[in-house]
Amino acid sequence: xxxxxTGTSLTLRAALISLVMLLIGLGIWEGASQPPExxxxxxxxxxxxxxxxxxxxxPPPSEVFKLAFSEISDPFYDAGPNDKGxxxxxxxxxxxxLSGFFLAAAVALPIGFLVGMSPLMHRALNPFIQIxxxxxxxxxxxxxxxxxxxxxxxxxxxxFICSIWPMLINTAFGVANVRxxxxxxARTHELSPLRTALTxxxxxxxxxxxxxxxxxxxxxxxxxxxxxxxxxxxGIGYYVWNEWNNLDLTSVIFSIVMIGxxxxxxxxxxxxxxxLVQYQE
Numbered sequence: 001x002x003x004x005x006t007g008t009s010l011t012l013r014a015a016l017i018s019l020v021m022l023l024i025g026l027g028i029w030e031g032a033s034q035p036p037e038x039x040x041x042x043x044x045x046x047x048x049x050x051x052x053x054x055x056x057x058x059p060p061p062s063e064v065f066k067l068a069f070s071e072i073s074d075p076f077y078d079a080g081p082n083d084k085g086x087x088x089x090x091x092x093x094x095x096x097x098l099s100g101f102f103l104a105a106a107v108a109l110p111i112g113f114l115v116g117m118s119p120l121m122h123r124a125l126n127p128f129i130q131i132x133x134x135x136x137x138x139x140x141x142x143x144x145x146x147x148x149x150x151x152x153x154x155x156x157x158x159x160f161i162c163s164i165w166p167m168l169i170n171t172a173f174g175v176a177n178v179r180x181x182x183x184x185x186a187r188t189h190e191l192s193p194l195r196t197a198l199t200x201x202x203x204x205x206x207x208x209x210x211x212x213x214x215x216x217x218x219x220x221x222x223x224x225x226x227x228x229x230x231x232x233x234x235g236i237g238y239y240v241w242n243e244w245n246n247l248d249l250t251s252v253i254f255s256i257v258m259i260g261x262x263x264x265x266x267x268x269x270x271x272x273x274x275x276l277v278q279y280q281e
Contacts, residue, residue, distance in 0.1 A: 174204075
């Protein structure tokens with residue numbers, strides 16, 4: 001009878017399958033993106049234009065890799081307002097995302113504790129949460145631009161408003177579901193409400209709170225791309241939009257890949273923090 005694969009063996013096999021799937025996908029993409037061979041001789045106009053193929057097509061991955069190597073080898077160059085390295089664009093986006101995210105955490109976690117610990121405040125605040133939660137973050141952008149009158153701060157506000165709800169709801173859920181016998185033990189030891197919140201409820205609810213923060217950072221990274229397309233200036237969203245206006249599909253594909261990679265790194269970081277606060281009963 002064969003034994004079950006160990007965790008390391010399973011990870012290696014999964015990585016191998018992923019690599020094979022990636023290579024097959026890139027091979028199909030490369031083959032499907034090649035221009036067809038000319039069946040007719042080039043006209044005089046086509047020869048004057050250098051024989052360029054006039055049909056628009058998605059660039060093959062080999063072109064994207066060439067551009068990626070060029071961009072990553074000098075990620076922080078600055079050649080003017082519309083020509084900055086990918087590192088600068090990502091740094092602007094990360095600054096906006098992290099600013100809005102931590103501002104949201106500063107507001108959502110205390111309110112989530114309040115909602116989770118007090119049935120009265122839960123009933124009082126729940127109507128506002130249910131009305132505000134479904135509103136698209138980008139719907140706030142015109143109002144933010146009108147009131148704040150600054151595109152940078154407006155983008156941070158949009159990240160703030162989209163990050164706050166998953167953190168608030170998960171915090172309230174985690175706090176409300178802390179085992180009552182743990183809280184009763186704290187009461188038996190006559191701990192103050194603040195000490196009970198910090199030493200009993202917070203550690204017990206931490207995994208659920210981190211789950212909400214992980215959801216929030218993912219949404220924030222999704223939203224910043226759209227927000228920067230609207231406000232312009234700098235950032236990875238503006239980079240995508242600017243390259244699309246330049247009809248440079250290779251740069252658009254490269255930036256999409258970078259957005260995915262940075263989003264994965266952000267998620268992995270919070271996933272690592274989540275594992276640190278998990279515990280066995």
